[in-house]
Amino acid sequence: MTNDTDCSPQPARPALVLVLLLLASALFAGLLALGVWQVQRLQWKLALMERVERRVHSAPVAAPGPAEWSAINRESNEYSRVQITGRFDHSRATLVRASTELGRGFWVVTPLQTSAGFWVLVNRGFIAEADKMQAARPDPVEMQVVTGLLRFSEPTGSFLQKNDAPAGHWYSRDVPAMAISVKLEAALVAPYFIDAVASSDAQAWPRGGLTVLSFNNHHAVYAITWFVLAIMVAAAAAYLFYSERQLHALSASGKQAAVHA
Secondary structure (H helix, E strand, O other): OOOHHHOOOOOOOHHHHHHHHHHHHHHHHHHHHHHHHHHHHHHHHHHHHHHHHHHHOOOOEEOOOHHHHHHOOHHHHOOOEEEEEEEEOHHHOEEEEEEEOOEEEEEEEEEEEEOOOOEEEEEEEEEEHHHHHHOOOOOOOOOEEEEEEEEEOOOOEOOOOEOEOOOOEOOOOOHHHHHHHOOOOHHHEEEEEEEEOOOOOOOOOOEOOOOOOOOOOOHHHHHHHHHHHHHHHHHHHHHHHHHHHHHHHHHHHHHHHHHHO
């Protein structure tokens, strides 16, 4: 006659259980680390948003000159409200593909030469593709006072399209490459560009003041997801450990009963 213990679930080999528990521990640690990393990213993103909000509403300061270029960086200077005076060279303007709340078109990026002799690329604003030849051009002889947000170079191009300087196709504001393309002396070109604020003439083109200041912030959701997955892995490992102990106990009691039978 078949013994009842022969049909009951049997415990797995201890080596297999140990391997599974070790894998679960490694996976738990990895998921936990990802959750902690996302919490750190959340704190960084909130600090960035607060910093940008404070800078864009502050009084403008003088745009950094050559003596300051080596010290500026994204964390300390990007989106600072700055002001600079100089003359535009419209013959060296570059059109950069753009998609804004006003539709698809171009950023009009024009070099401005300061009285100190160095150049700054100024994003004068957006213009629709159909109107790109109708952009207003301030008198290049007169000194212009430009107020805007300091931005850092955007190298190579967009996510899907690369800049092609020889063909005149630009998808990002790559300061060094654009300076070379319009034959500016690299040593005299600021390592940043300025996004001009909106003009007092609401109907003027190009249209300034369209800098995107919203930042995706899904780090809290990501952190919760990783932590929940870590808890699920821990629960599965605990269940495996508990069920194996129970099976070992039942197996041992069944063997004892068979011996005494």
